[in-house]
Amino acid sequence: MITTPTLYVNQRVRCLLAQRISEHFKLGYKFVNPEENTDSEDVKLYQQHFPLKKVxxxxxxxxxxxxxxKLTEVTAILYYLLEPLANEKKDPFAIQLLGNSVQTRADVFRWMSFFNxxxxxxxxxxxxxIRGKAAFNKxxxxxxxxxxxxxxxxVLTPRLTNYTYLVGExxxxxxFFAASWVWRGFGFVWNKSWSEKHPALWRWFNTVINHEFAASLFEGFTLLEATPMPASKKKETKPKKEQQPKKEVKKETKPVEEEGEQPAEKKAKHPLEALGKPTKFxxxxxxxxxxNNDTRPVALPWFFENFDASEYSIWKVDYxxxxxLTMTFMSNNLVGGFFNRxxxxxxxxxxxxxxxxxxxxNGIVGAVLVRGQDFAPAFNVAPDWESYAYTKLDASKEEDKKFIENMWAWDEPVVVNxxxxxxxxxxxxK
Structure with missing residues (x-):
């Protein structure tokens, strides 16, 4: 049982301010990293109460x-920590941080929403x-x-050219919230020459990170000399994999036809070609x-009536x-890129x-039908295929069948934890 106010946090940038507010105002929250000491009672309670495992x-x-x-979402948590300090205890700095009027507070949350x-x-x-968590897509x-x-x-340059801070003076x-994200920008994509071309943002950023409230959060900050480019290892090796079979097929096709023999050593253009044509499905x-048909009443019954599990397998695919993931449209673009590959x-x-x-x-999940009983030969043509987890489904089981139907019909919610x-x-x- 949780008996002490607790903040579950890790090293991610979105966790910095909640910790700093608790420390600065001595709010008495215990900090627990849910990725460490997973057998501890604190982490077990976190897993029980927060199945999405957000920080x-x-x-x-x-x-x-x-x-x-219980509360998730960083902006809601920051408001929850500051609001009693500003309205009940009348702490001057808390009032300044949150805003001293309805309009000012609305503007504060507008900017936080923009950066978030x-x-x-x-x-x-x-x-x-850059960190290798997603395949390089130039x-x-x-x-x-x-x-x-x-x-x-x-948005930012016009505002910061005319004002010292994002909201008033x-x-x-x-x-502080915006600076934590700009800090990541300077740490990964914006270099020294870029900062020189954006003096208003650079001036504001240095002012904020050197404020006594936040200086400890940004210790050791240095500018990049150049923007790092992700390595494209998989894209470099892919042509070797494809070119070699094409050469050998070209050499051997004609002699085999002349001798009337089966191409014993001929390599298939795709690994799944070796399985031959399916005979049933x-x-x-x-x-x-x-x-061409309505999914639930016509298409799905046809599928389960004709599906042959000896020739095809069905896989649950989880990102x-x-x-x-952030915006849902970007998550959908991610799926589109994966399918293109x-x-x-x-x-x-x-x-x-x-x-x-x-x-x-948000999250990404689905069900994919594959020729054969192994998912890898079908999926590994895409450089980012290892960003997904694959679980084999059994269409004869009612639970798995229902999942497949839902994934292909899109007309019922996804159940997550x-x-x-x-x-x-x-x-x-398709």
């Missing part, structure tokens, strides 16, 4: 009743590519850089059924890094991946 997470305890108040969504999405996208990487520049030029929690016919295998596959949840709290999440978007691979 920061706050648990407050009513001293009289022992009732727990508009700016965070392209920034985290490139950070993940066009997307460059598009994200352009989007970040556009946001800075259109007093520093607020919006400035026709994938193209299923794709036509799915495309491994849902906690890094599966083009080389598409004649052996069919499936859907859906995006469930909401902005800054016992909680229903609405499907907001998705893609079909």
């Amino acid at each position: 920061p997470t706050l648990v407050d305890v009513d001293a009289k009743t022992g009732n727990l108040f 969504s508009d700016l965070q999405a392209p920034l985290v996208g490139n950070m993940n590519q 066009p997307l990487f460059e598009q994200n850089l352009k989007q970040l520049d556009a946001l800075v030029d259109a 007093d520093i607020t929690i919006a400035d 026709v994938l193209d016919e299923w794709k036509r059924q799915y495309s 491994k890094y849902n906690d890094e 599966l083009t080389g295998s598409v004649k052996y596959m069919f499936g859907c991946l859906v995006v469930y949840g909401e902005n800054n709290n 016992g909680e229903s999440k609405e499907i907001v978007d998705g893609k079909v691979l």
